[in-house]
Amino acid sequence: MLNTIKHSSMLKTIINCIALLMLILSVVISISYGSTSIPFDTVWSAIFSFDTDVTSHQVIQEIRIPRAISAALVGAFLAVSGSIMQGMTRNPLASPSILGVTDGAALSLVIMLAAFPMISSMGLTVASFVGAGVAVALILFIGSFSKGGITPVKLALAGVAIGTMLRSISTILSLHFNLEKEVGFWLAGELSGTSWSSVNILFFSGIIGLPIAFFLAKSITVLSLGEDMATNLGQNSLLIKALGIISILILTGAAVSVAGVVGFVGLIVPHITRFIMGTDYKWIIPSSAIFGALLLVLSDLVSRYINAPFETPVGAITSLIGVPFFLYLARKSGGGDK
Amino acid sequence: MSGNSNSKKRKFFGISFILIALIIIMIFISLRTGVISISFQEVIETIFQQGSDRNKLVLFEFRLPGIILAILIGIGLAVSGAILQGITQNELADPGIMGINTGAGLAVVLYLFLSREGFVVSSIWMMPVAAMVGALFAAFLIYILAWKKGVSPIRLILVGIGINAGFAAFITIFQLKMDPQDFRQVAVWLSGDIWNANWNTVLAFLPWIVILIPLVLRKVNALNVLTLGDDLASGLGVNVERDRQILLLLAVALAGASVSAGGAIAFLGLIVPHIARKLIGPLHQYIIPLSMFIGALLIITADTVGKVILAPTEIPVGIVVSVISAPYFIYLLLKAT
DSSP, X not given: OOOOOOOOHHHHHHHHHHHHHHHHHHHHHHHHXXXXXXXXXXXXXXXXXXXXXXXXXXXXIIIIHHHHHHHHHHHHHHHHHHHHHHHHHTOTTOXXXXXXXXXXXHHHHHHHHHHOTTOOHHHHHHHHHHHHHHHHHHHHHHHHHSTTOOOHHHHHHHHXXXXXXXXXXXXXXXXXXXXXXXXXXXXXOOOTTOOHHHHHHHHHHHHHHHHHXXXXXXXXXXXXXXXXXHHHTTOOHHHHHHHHHHHHHHHHHHHHHHHOOOOSHHHHHHHHHHHHHOSOHHHHXXXXXXHHHHHHHHHHHHHHHTTTTSOOOHHHHHHHHHHHHHHHHHHHHSSSOO | OHHHHHHHHHHHHHHHHHHHHHHHHHHHHHHHOSSSOXXXXXXXXXXXXXXXXXHHIIIIIIIHHHHHHHHHHHHXXXXXXXXXXXXXXXXXXXXXXXXXXXXXXXXXXXXXXXXHTTSSXXXXXXXXXXXXXXXXXXXXXXXXXXXXXXXXXXXXXXXXXXXXXXXXXXHHHHHTTSOHHHHHHHHHXXXXXXXXXXXXXXXXXXXHHHHHHHHHHHTHXXXXXXXXXXXXXXXXXXXXXXXXXXXXXXXXXXXHHHHHHHOOOOSHHXXXXXXHHHHHOSOHHHHHHHHHHHHHHHHHHHHHHHHHTTTTSOOOHHHHHXXXXXXXXXXXXXXXX
């Protein structure tokens, strides 16, 4: 964990407000810029006096706005999932993509798409929850095998191996059922396929998943201090963990079903948030939602420009941002001094 | 003592004989497997110059170069893994997991991109060289970043995974700058497919194996000493760092050349040395040759399984290898202290 700086609640609130303002600003920029740039006043009129005959209005209403909202929500969901994971397991390397949870969700999506080509997007989302659940079960199963508890680093390595295996199976199925295009999209992590129905999925999943996360915040703070401490304070750790896992499954599953495997957001945002906000998850969880949203909206913007006029999968951008951070964490926590 | 080493030698030759026999059997099975079905009898007739022209074309121009390439790649990656595990005293070392393969892949993608744009000359002979430069760069980066008063095994792997993800992201970005035909080819190739199997690829790759493997075999004693640990090795008067660097260079060169010929096949270099050690014990004069045979056998088997299991879909050999090997990696991980 990074050194935490203590701030008064006042200062934390101000930081959150500033981050929120930056988020709104970057969403507006994201709506305005793209393969064709649309001036801000057109954006304004597209929202408040929509005219179906104007092409740019349609682009904004049907493509740009749902995409920007999806980016923000996916970023927020992944970051909150990562925060819960890191808090509950006291493992600085825990995150949906490192532990293979996103790959499990993606594999489940591929299986459903191969078996039921006409499946609805709601069905896919449910499949995504289930797949994330199977991956979590696998990780817990492996963790329980190691004598005397598994170390954080080993858990991360096992997660990477599970992720690799699940992704390989996805690739096999995609080759066999000619789903390379859809699957390639999910495995790379892209936001270009988002629409209002993605926003709907994210919205309804968020209504269930986020309140659970906020509700658990206090208990996660206690858990992050250690299992013994939690038991001494009379906390039912098993129930808290079960609820935490449910929240992770819903948030990660929804994010993957919309945007595919977007790595590293769930890893780095909780660290940055802890650095700024301290160790109290009552602050960490809401703030990581805002920071995660901001990070993904900005990454999405970069992904549209780096190879213009083609789009780069946003997962590649978050990897480039996340890898240096991951290396820093690996050096810090990678098994002692030698 | 000498009786013991003699019985070891006998055991080594026995195992080698069985492995070579298995490889030959697999070559025959692999030759007759594919979209166009050719019976054993036809395979044998064709080998003795009596087959139809069609069979000759399929067997000698398509399947045989693929099989030979697979064998060479299996040898290269397995020996590379055996060296890496020896010099880092790390059971989990593998050129694929550690990002060395991806580094080589990135260099090849960059090279293809630059040659398409006309900045450099396009030549199949240059691909292994580009791949080796990339592999070397990756190895250097991993070593520097994992160094913290020494290199711990787990940290080395963790840093390698990070480097791997970073290079993979760069590959994604560069792929998009290519035209769609190249893009697809590169994507399949990176998942470990022997797509470009023709005699030219074999010839471009063969010299590297022929030169590098004997150099490795000359260094097996140094490898044995290094496996004992730095303190003991320098106590025995071995120049530890120098030998380690030479061996690392050989391992990286083998991995790079293999990647240029067959794409990034992860986990092969991980499990093969383990099987070899289980069979013959810790001496590298036996481990290295056995790793060559096991690597070759495993890769032809994986390639054939990939062709058969969901036929007519052909699954890249790298994908088959990772599905089989990832559980083994987790097992080793849980066992390691």
